[in-house]
Amino acid sequence: MTTRTRETMKLKPHWSSIFENGTGARLYPYLMVMPAILIAIGVVVYPVVSGISSAFFDVTLRTLNSGNMPFVGMRNFEKVFADPNFVRASINTLIWVVLNVVAQLGLGLALALLLHRIVPGIGFFRSGMLVPWVVPSVVAVLTWRWMYDPSVGVANEILVRLGVINDYHPWLGDTATALYAVTVESIWKGTPFVMLLLLAALQLVPKSILEAASMDGASGWRKLWYVIMPQIRVSFAIAAVLTFILTVNNFNAIWLMTEGGPLSSSEILFTLAYKYGFQRFDLGMASAVATMLFVGLVIATTVYLKLIQAKEAD
């Protein structure tokens, strides 16, 4: 066997045989990783560093054109904190994130439990419930905007027929309802993904445990809380973190339905940073908000993952 191998190698030397031993062999993995790493440094690491640093410089169209961007320390942050819209956007972000995460996890779990059973026609239901996840987000948002139309929107018509409201309501045009109307779309769009993650986890729960619980007479709710939840805890936490990140970064829904309006009533930090950057063209202020968002995301994610690991260790 060995002799044959040597012969073939001698017969057909391939350019890649320089990676077989010596320096070539040591460099081989680095060479394979290199292109991706170089690009990643160029398009991820460098922009992140430069994005954070531009929060401390005066970057506007004027300074960009002159090429001279003075260092201003914390002044961008001071300007942001002094803006009443920032306070508004922070509160809205909190509402937006809490509502989205709670509703998506709750509904996602409910859907996963519904779809978990193998009953006739379950494939049909499972495919149908993935529709919101698969539809491109811009298309979904525009469809909802059309459904919310104040004069002929079908959402109004359905709610009137169900007796929830008496007359058509401009859901996206009213400062009291705009944020919540967008939240409904976002929940609709995000829940199937959570459902998918939890469904995969549910299918790994051993049947024997559930049967044992039923034999002991546990009711549905108790089974869910004391038997199923501990089993799918890790997936649940991962779904929560992912939903959190996706919600904070969900720009399309708010931008294409209300652009943060009316009167900043649906402004979140993401859209505020976007407006600072690309409507006021004060890129320094935009970077300041983006940096705060970034720090918040990193802290929240890390803390949460640590908590889960600690729980795991028990």
Place this chain on the structure above:
Amino acid sequence: MSTYPMTDEIGRARSSPQLKRRLMPKSVRMALLYVGLWCAFIWCVFPFYWMIATSLRPKEEMFARPPSLVPQSITLQNYVDLLVGAEFWRFALNSLILTASVTIISVLLAVTAGYAMARHRFRGSVALPLFMLYGQMFPPVLLLIPFYIQLRFLGWLDSLYGLIPVYLSYMLPLCVWLMRGFFAQVPHSLEDAARMDGCTRWQAFWRVILPMARPGIVAVATWVMIHTWNEFLYASTFILSDKNRTLPLGLSGLIGQYTTDWGMLMAGGVLTAAPILLIFFFLQKHLVAGVGGGAVKG
């Protein structure tokens, strides 16, 4: 699965499990299950149905009040209006070019990197994959500003090729991470066999492992395609002129300040969503496994 917490019953049920079974006969539970399934199904699918229904309505029915749930007459006029103009084709072509380039570049780069991270031990072989995973958590709004400054500096604003590095920033890390997962699943023995037969390490990778990992590569490539096809934020910020718009951007441009042709817009939505839906339902198993695997391992 009973739906109500019946506290009194729990106590009794504890002592005799059979009693609880009788409280909620199987047929009732099944009926409840199907009611739940249908409610959820309608909630999930209705907006999609409404988009299609709107796109098939004639213009005069569009603004009828109250709107009828089923179109009274069906017409393809909205699609004709949309496709007769050159604009839609142009947007579609732009999207296609962009999607193809981003997919090819990121898959080529991710294949070797993912493989090396899965199989070789080297300095950083533990830290790099984690970095890749964190790489996609960076908020796009933070990257948006430096990208804008850079593209402006390079004169690449308002161009399709300027968008390629931008898209790589959020596709490549995920791509490498997923690819690494797929390569880790290909058994080591195959590689060993190839090496025994005289393949060099590169040949073993190129000729044996790569074809084995093809389902994984297809799944990753499809993910990149779907995300690039749907991307809106970067495109809307960096593309300024009409002729360079991508499909999602073109669609959002159909919203007028005062009036919007919703029939045409929804027709455009159907046509934008169609390729994604087709790809998805053909490759459903692979894709779902991919996202599950990638996310759960994190």
